[in-house]
Amino acid sequence: MFVTELRFECFADTTIEIVEKAINAFLEALRANGQILGREFAIAFNDGEFRVRLLLPEKTSLANRYHSPWVKVTLAGLTTAKLLAPREKLIGQDINSEVSSTDTPSWQLLYTSYVHMCSPLRNGDNLLPIPLYQLPATFNGDHKRIIKWQTEWQACDELQMAAATKAEFAALDEITQVDSDLFRRGWDLRGRIEFLTQIPTYYYLYRVGGESLQTELARPCPRCGSLDWKLEQPLLDMFHFRCEPCRIVSNISWDHQ
CATH class of the missing domain: 3.30.70.100 (Alpha-Beta Plaits)
Structure with a gap:
């Protein structure tokens, strides 16, 4: 950048x-x-x-x-x-930030965290951020809805990382549960981006907690219940699960890595 x-x-x-x-x-x-x-x-x-x-x-x-x-x-x-x-x-x-993606990805994903200022749309081949203005406008002529979703996701992430108040648990639900408002809005945006770009677009579902590594490896897709989403090798050394029909990627719980 x-x-x-x-x-x-x-x-x-x-x-x-x-x-x-x-x-x-x-x-x-x-x-x-x-x-x-x-x-x-x-x-x-x-x-x-x-x-x-x-x-x-x-x-x-x-x-x-x-x-x-x-x-x-x-x-x-x-x-x-x-x-x-x-x-x-x-x-x-800027020596403290990432380089933007310049190549057309074979797949892409919505992924952010509270420490990232860059675009939340990432190249699935290398995880580099894709500038939003390179896309057709998602809604009402620009990408304001994506920026708003990113701001809300980052706010929840910062609350759960601080782990200092009861708000941590509500914030964690927003970024880890498929029935949360934040997931529904982000997953819909993901679909809109895929429709506009004609590139497979996934949603990153944050995962923390869980009883053990064994239960983590056996957990199903939280949206459709499929057990076929566990990958033999993690994508980008980070994503251990990918559900093709649901367009979701996720990680083994950070508590068990």
């Missing part, structure tokens, strides 16, 4: 309040389309211009060809706020 800086200059009299709303709307539209990563963006005002540093999936993530209808509307909103089109300065590659 790459770090870039956007600079916004005023071409006429305006106010900080108007500029703030216009820039934040533009950044939120970019985020909803997967063109920038993260949740919070510090906007600095200095020497008559506004600057913000952003994390991008690729060097070309802000290219016009990737803009959603919402991004285009907010670009026009910058002009209304008396701002010139943003000037971009690429800072360099």
